Amino acid sequence: MSLSTARSARVFSAGGHCFTWVEVVEWARARGHWPALQQRVGALLVRERELVEAGALPDAAQAQAAADSFRHRHNLLTADQLEKWLQRHDVTVDEWKGEMLRSLLEPSGDAAGVSPDVVERACWVHGICSGQLAAYAHTMAEEIAVHLRDQPLTLSPDELAALPEERERFCSDQLRREALTAEITDNQVGWTRLDLRRLIHSDEMVLREAALCVRLDGRALADVANTAKAELREISLLLDDAEPSLRTRLLAASPGELIGPVATDSGHQLILVVRRVAPSLDDTMVRRRAEETVIRRALAAEVNRHVNWHERL
Structure with missing residues (x-):
């Protein structure tokens, strides 16, 4: 053609x-x-x-x-x-x-x-x-x-x-408060905000050793990261946006819980759950997602x- x-x-x-x-x-x-x-x-x-x-x-x-x-x-x-x-x-x-x-x-x-x-x-x-x-x-x-x-x-x-x-x-015109509130109510689980600290390394065994240092010796994740020469990242995300391999484990995780090591698209990770925040209109990340969802649905209609x-x- x-x-x-x-x-x-x-x-x-x-x-x-x-x-x-x-x-x-x-x-x-x-x-x-x-x-x-x-x-x-x-x-x-x-x-x-x-x-x-x-x-x-x-x-x-x-x-x-x-x-x-x-x-x-x-x-x-x-x-x-x-x-x-x-x-x-x-x-x-x-x-x-x-x-x-x-x-x-x-x-x-x-x-x-x-x-x-x-x-x-x-x-x-x-x-x-x-x-x-x-x-x-x-x-x-x-x-x-x-x-x-x-x-x-x-x-x-x-x-x-x-x-x-x-x-x-x-x-x-679609961004009425009642519409946004209803959207958040329908997404109470998936829009839970998680503040995470992630330790990333290409070698799973390095992270296994790091996990033992945190769990058994009570060392801080940042301290372990320096020793292991691993990358430490802090991130906030909504549960729905977590990688599929992590979503189920994050769903049940409590603040302070250490998850992993787990294999993800970006390498092996050790993840500390710092905070869980229930979705509300006062949360900028959640409000933005609610606005995007309401607008997308109205335009699609x-x-x-x-x-x-x-x-x-």
Whole structure:
């Protein structure tokens, strides 16, 4: 499939109008998102070139891990499924591999020296593979759906320019105290805030020894961290946001309890539960989560009411 064909594919329809990837990109351009994406992607291309010249690109194992993670997220388990997905979105295998590699990089500070055509093409590949284009489409659909609550869609320049403010006003209107309180009541367990102190080391046996020092000798975790040359981090999180391997153990843990060592995505950890805080509107972290949840649900309801999707995003 050519780029022109891929971009002309229907994404969603609403208010008697059909919107393709062309309109989604133009929407992102008008909102300032596309120029920002061009800057980032251009800087990533520059960084890739610098690392190629220095012979310092991520190794094949890291690139393969990024590719495997992508395929898992998109349920592209066979080579045939991946090939069809890429063809449908006008992305070549080599472009996809390049995107997987760049997903491991941090952009350089300068995007100069990269051809605008190269950047534009790389933005399409990045937008499709990263899900950024899908995110643009969802926000665009939300703006249009909110507008359609009260009036038809004409697509006049003034109307389109006013859509972001309409969406923002709609979101603000949802944040009534009673709605937030009800959301917190429904999430009393999952939104419990946990203040944790985490000891991290690549060697599980080092953490086992550290755990004995804390449990049997009564040493402070910070003191043990220095002895074990382990990383000590303090973090606050909601129970729902804990890694799945930790969530069940944290659910029943009391303040002062030491958990682990446990294997997590970020290495072996020894975790001290410093504090448990029941969710309330006075907790900034909980209030933010309640606001996000209420707004997300309200927007989804309007999109479901007014938008028909043609792309599976």
